[in-house]
Amino acid sequence: MNDLYLLNSVWIVLGAILVIFMQGGFILLEAGSTRMKNAGHIAGKVIFTFSMASIVFWAVGYGFIFGEQANLFVGLSDFFYSGYEIEGSNYATTAFFLFQLAFAGISLTIAFGGFAERAKLSVYIIFSILFSVAIYPVIAHWIWGGGWLAEHGKQDFAGSTVVHLTGAMAALAATLLLKPRIGKYNRDGSSNNLAGHNQVYTALGVLILWIGWFGFNAGSTLGVDDGFFGYVALNTNLAAAAGAISALFISWIVLGKADVPTMLNGALAGLVAITASCAFVETWASVVIGLIAGILVFYSVRFFDRLKIDDPIYALSVHGAAGIWGTLSTGFFATPELATVGQAGIFYGGGFTQLGVQALGIITSGLYAFAVVFVLLLVMKFAMGGLRVTEDEEIAGLDISEHGSYGYPEVFVSKDSETA
Amino acid sequence: MNDLYLLNSVWIVLGAILVIFMQGGFILLEAGSTRMKNAGHIAGKVIFTFSMASIVFWAVGYGFIFGEQANLFVGLSDFFYSGYEIEGSNYATTAFFLFQLAFAGISLTIAFGGFAERAKLSVYIIFSILFSVAIYPVIAHWIWGGGWLAEHGKQDFAGSTVVHLTGAMAALAATLLLKPRIGKYNRDGSSNNLAGHNQVYTALGVLILWIGWFGFNAGSTLGVDDGFFGYVALNTNLAAAAGAISALFISWIVLGKADVPTMLNGALAGLVAITASCAFVETWASVVIGLIAGILVFYSVRFFDRLKIDDPIYALSVHGAAGIWGTLSTGFFATPELATVGQAGIFYGGGFTQLGVQALGIITSGLYAFAVVFVLLLVMKFAMGGLRVTEDEEIAGLDISEHGSYGYPEVFVSKDSETA
Amino acid sequence: MNDLYLLNSVWIVLGAILVIFMQGGFILLEAGSTRMKNAGHIAGKVIFTFSMASIVFWAVGYGFIFGEQANLFVGLSDFFYSGYEIEGSNYATTAFFLFQLAFAGISLTIAFGGFAERAKLSVYIIFSILFSVAIYPVIAHWIWGGGWLAEHGKQDFAGSTVVHLTGAMAALAATLLLKPRIGKYNRDGSSNNLAGHNQVYTALGVLILWIGWFGFNAGSTLGVDDGFFGYVALNTNLAAAAGAISALFISWIVLGKADVPTMLNGALAGLVAITASCAFVETWASVVIGLIAGILVFYSVRFFDRLKIDDPIYALSVHGAAGIWGTLSTGFFATPELATVGQAGIFYGGGFTQLGVQALGIITSGLYAFAVVFVLLLVMKFAMGGLRVTEDEEIAGLDISEHGSYGYPEVFVSKDSETA
Incomplete structure (x- = not known):
């Protein structure tokens, strides 16, 4: 086995670790963006549903995406993967497997945004299995597994469409069916801010996601051969930074206050947007893509709010709107030379x-x-x-109603005893 | 120096960093699993005792384990290590040293479980020195340093016995001598749930431990030569996932509620259990080992509770019971081919x-x-x-009584002023 | 491209990721060391100012430091860097760029210590741009970019002076001009402890910083050629550990209480101090440097308090005093052989x-x-x-006054409603 093969494998495993670490970012982002009475439920479900996504991916997901016996719709082999003997040509297949497993987990976590603070635990668990079996692997096969969109030349370097848009569209279906949370919209049509309970969590969550995104994007090079992964990481960082800056200023200008959650959404929107194009664009384009993503996410949040579509964790705007923008931006900004350098043989035409x-x-x-x-x-x-x-369970919170214990028992016990 | 040597060294240092990061997981897990009045004490002691473990390991621990002048009981050279000149043949010795130092720190942190919320700070500090001098290095020498158990063919790939069982047995001795926390058991023999104060902390702590375990297990290959480390990481992930799933469902079935702390313990139990065998078993066996670990930890927690052995952070069940299961499972599930592939020459027989x-x-x-x-x-x-x-100090909490300040001063000050 | 080039690049990108992760440590350290009413502001500003530092570094900072057209004072080319074609000889230039960007972000974050809990958001934002344009790059050019101090032989392996002292001196200027926080000093000259609101945050923050420092110091080898980076990581760990231990005991001896914030400052002081010399000293010297740093930081905090210089996040003591000690300690403890090994050609004389x-x-x-x-x-x-x-805004807290929403809305809303 040559050294480059091994170095590629180390890089991919490191990427997988960073992407799995993003689940920690989501624990903080999702729990911090919602209310105290649901915090244990939400933090716990991240661990649980990543677990579920892992087992389903091992059992059938990988096979549906990358199975060698495949049609244009779905792969049909390599289930219950046990690949210690199978070796890829550029890196260990097990490294690639773990990396892909991590991606499947992220898409599911994004979808949770549509269920937050009101879906039954049993509903979300069954959804998490169905999504991991029948939604994510199908789209991943279409684009990354040699399916029909891949055949048409669809580009999605690190998953703007496969991971983010898929998760966001599932969240949209869920939130439409579930209806808004109690207290979110008033009879006169106005909306209330059911503010997340902890901005330190959300800020730290964003930072962890930012870190993890280096694995998400730069790891998606799937190899270090040309030293290009550093460039992808740099583009990723610049877009996130630009998104945070433009989002803060647009909220300051429009609302008169430098809104922290908006700024945090801006950083995430920059990250989501650059995910499609990080290997294809110059640094200035990364900055522009991020700046636009930050402004877009601000207006997108207002747009969904005006439509009375409740989006507690901003999944529709951050992963949906910014994901679409990112995928399209590849068409606007891709630099042909870079596309060739970055993709080792995958031609990227650009243009209309x-x-x-x-x-x-x-x-x-x-x-x-x-x-x-x-x-x-x-x-x-x-x-x-x-x-x-x-309704009673939702008002009491899902921690106590779905799990039988509070996430913050001392806070709620003392409140209860004060009331009594 | 050849490239493989350097790549192995990078991999081991990365493993060490991930294992040290597990201390962050323990800060959250241990503080989250206990009450607010002890949170600063517990979070601080993790930093302090890892510091103590580091210095003792440098001074004598490494020498006791790996010292070249050794007998079957303990090593006797290489104290106050300063190894910039000494180089191993497959990797930098300093990388290996840091990796081993990190492991010593984890075992000590596990042992704290038996002291939580009631031991004097001075007692725990002296214990931390004694444990780091006389307990951990001796067992590590027996199994990893060429001692008598190694001579008998004892396998412990990444420390199910050396790290986890050792820590758990120390915790057991401590909790038996310290007796249960005030309020834990009633006169009629029933037990109260002194619930941990923050499930977001515990969930994030578990995720960080999960991440760190990739270093713990996959780093224990001590080299990337055969590209096998990705497989070890994959097995680790599957066992953790399976443990979380089985633990959630067993609690749901038995208690009628999907208990979050049980599910989190299940993930950890899966991780502890796979630690012994991650390099020796097929993926399906990792899933089975994890599933059983998740169920085991649920019943183990109830078992210790019925015995009135107070185990605030579940060290006895997670690291003890699951550690024993993991070590034995190697005997049940090891696949000879894998044992050869994974261990580069260390034959693993399997069987009775x-x-x-x-x-x-x-x-x-x-x-x-x-x-x-x-x-x-x-x-x-x-x-x-x-x-x-x-008793007064325990009721007031160790933050104020042992350290003179609250971990959450505004919460306690406002409570106090409300009372006054 | 040869394998060593690629491995060096992977190591440097990993270092950059770890250093950027330090911003997560600062979120927790800074928010935890201050009061609840400012927590969202502080956590958010870390994300925002790292974003600002990133964009400014890309636009002009890198060029001022490393631009090829340079004088002794400042570099003057390579602005708006887009370097996918430019390749260094030992590693990818983009990897180096991202690593340096991360350092610039850390120095700015340190400087915030002088503004905490009372500066206008607009003031701090403008400062963050000015600092990133005119302060950090100039000093970095002097020492690392071939400027006049580099020509005089000034050593600063990983930035004790460039990053830590620069940030601390900016913080000193700010805190002198801003004056102490309301309630910090009494008319009789005595001082109040405006205790940080969450020691779990601060402890976890320190652990994350500790982890990140492996990237900061061991990543500063900028290559793995001699396998030396493991040694640098080991020295880093030992100094941090020694600092935590000496700080805890000095507080215990002097104050009668084992003070948690002091111990945490000790670990950080050890890290800051070893930053200058981690590649030049033997392990015993790292321990000594850390031990002294831990004691120094305790007395330094008391010293600034006695001078009525308000230093909420201990930036002056941790990054200033310990940074100076670290830079000087290189002169005391450097071992000539190590200096040669560690620096691949950079001679380090030692002595007076x-x-x-x-x-x-x-x-x-x-x-x-x-x-x-x-x-x-x-x-x-x-x-x-x-x-x-x-004054009203400061008392209300910067979360509500500068951002229009609380970082912990449920805590403050419930307080308000109780008052009403």
């Missing part, structure tokens, strides 16, 4: 034709994720006597 | 003979750790006027 | 001549940072109608 293919990928992937999740949840709604906890 | 050696290792190591810690603490009990803080 | 050059570097760099920041802030004070928020 490419833009059309990108759009086709967004529309078909997004529609598939949305429609299938919508139907599955509709079936579950009837089969399981509704998707939501009862 | 090996099972016997594994059991011998567990029993002798466990007994040594338990008995010596028990005696040392008994001596300290008399020499230091007891191991516990006073 | 070197000590003189080290002192010259400290004095000139410190003076430049202090004086220029002082003047800039003085100008801003007049131009912007003062540097501080109003």
